[in-house]
Amino acid sequence: MACSWALPHEARAQTFQTSAPTAILMDADSHAVLFEKSADDLMAPASMAKTMTAEVVFNEITSGRLSFDSTFTISENAWRKGGGGSGGSSMFAQVNSTIRLEDLLRGLIVQSGNDAAIAIAEGVGGTEENFARLMNERARQIGLTKSTFRNSTGYGHPEQKVTVRELAKLAIHIIETYPDLYKIFGEREFTWNKIRQQNRNPLLAMDIGADGLKTGNIDESGYGLIGSAVQNGQRLVVVVNGLKTAKDRANESRKLLDWGFRAFESEQLFAAGQVVGEAQVFGGSKRSLPLVSRKPVRVLVPRGDGERVTARIIYTGPLKAPIQKGAEVARLQVNRGEMQALEMPLYASEDIQEGTLSQRALDGLLEFSTGWVRRAFTSVIERI
Template identity: 65%
Template sequence: MAGRLLRGLAIALFAVSASFARAQNFQSQAPFAFLLDSDSGAVLYEKAADEPMVPASMAKIATALVAFQEIGAGRLNLDSEIGISENAWRKGGAPARGTTMFALVHSRIKLSDILQGLIVQAGNDAAIALAEAIAGDETTFGRVMTERVRALGLTRSVFRNATGMPDPEQRVTAREMALLANHIVKTYPELYRYFGQKEFTWNKIRQVNRNPLLTMDIGADGLQTGDLEESGYGLVGSAVENGQRLIVVVNGLKTGRDRAAEARKLIEWGFRAFEKRQLFGDGEVVGEASVYGGEKGRVALRTGGAVSLLLPRGTGERLSARIVYRGPLSVPVQEGAAVAQLVVSRGEVKTLEIPLYAAETVKAGSLQSRALDAVLELSTGWIRQALARVTRS
């Protein structure tokens, strides 16, 4: 939250009954790793989670996102026919000797089958054909992919093509790939099922899903693998146990076997080592924000739903939380407006960041009160400037 003023509260929530030290002793061999609880948004494990990495075919998750959005907007449907150009065939089909659905050049294929070719078979021909159908060419589609993930709040990932083929500018982060996967799971449950499909046959060629987690009997139900010489072996996966969903990301491993083992280890540890705790109830007031020029000087902040975390089992590590916003808030403040965020940390690890909403409407105050607020804010600004000078000297 660079540039935001931290107002008010830094609160110790409670002592959890779990061994944070023991949880932190868990280590993944993956150079990049991230484990997310889908429901609460709690970060259970992270390693180089915000460092740029090469996505390889994991970029196809973003390709699928754009296709799903086009379906949701009514611009495409599962019966829409997608043409296979000579470019898609040469760059992504059998002549390219990469992952392919073996689509025939100049054929037209229903979108439902293209999606299976993209997701189950990791077909580069399917990815390029989708890019051309939606954006005209793959370069433009790469910009569309980036714009669409930016709209979801993913600020670091950059896509340059639909396939994940090598490009020096195409980079993602483990954290953002997990958040993207979680968005797809929650927003497109009917289409997400393709990610868990274990095999698909096209052009009389049967191919099995490359996601090794799907055969492990650990509740895995989808997402995508990737491997290039410059990326190593990576995977974005999801698994469900007793109604709890975890999203895992690993990348940079030396072999496919290492990739499968590390992803499984993270998932099994996540299910075993944590327990769910509710922090706040639905709509519960958790603090206040200051208001400039209003009939009231402060406004209560509430949650938008029940707030829960997964916390490590065992000792008394404490949680801390702070309310973050750009303030003071300007009037009018509308009830229900998202005006701040609650950031919860476990030690130095930020485990949760959720929006907070104004619990009431605050209208503009009298001219006298607004003038007084202006003087107070100006004084505060002077103090900030003086402190900055002292810090620099």
């Protein structure tokens, strides 16, 4: 099923322009997309891949399988490939030393240490290859369907590719799921082996409310950044990649965030618990089921523009009874113009019991004559 709202004026094309070859700007609360450019193109993530490495470790910690006090050894492999003499970013851990996971996480996130990333991969997965498999398993579990990881560091690999859209989704997932652990991304410096290093995220030094996440740069990727900032209670997440210099990376990320905070306002389509639409039901005591969202349905629209907003309720159905109240049965997709701005689950607002024998027989007759069941339904409702 699909529904559509028309706000006062027709949609206009994105007016913002960026020199970043790939970019996206998202509102963290609603997951609304404010701007995108080649957001689904596959690209090398460089050290932005370490954000996925951190997610795997955060999940292990919250699941109780690891703790900050867990210890890992810096193998010769981690030291040679990621240590100070490797030419890449490093926390300068000593070979064969044993380090607490809390310190390794800071080496990974704040210093972007490749030695820390490899030590974590070997400690959690046994080998770098096994850890990469864990990264991909977690990526699929949290909804990243296109991205593929082949190592914990972000070192170049022909099969290691991501999209800026999925990196933004990963960032929002970390912010929402691990709020306490996420704070590490905002730490400005970390000292290890008597070497003090600044966080590589340039947004943290700007007065824009930035509090994370990660930069990256290898020859295959250019300069990239995942960033997040909060102003007046609103959090935006930006991802850019493919820029030519670190200065360009910083400037384009800030420009996107400044524009997002300045140019948009929140438009509420439905309150939490308000009926959004209906789904058809097969074999039930009722033939339709009201659908609700557990959160307010809000979309960010250009300030003062009244951009046209359309939405679809998507489900494969009719839904088969019995259906329990609160079950996730559909998804709501909201578009601003041609751009998908929001996607969120919809839930059954009431119980639907199995219908009587005669009701089920009638539905079966409809199915036999029309092929009613197991279709993806689409219809339109206008809301002015």
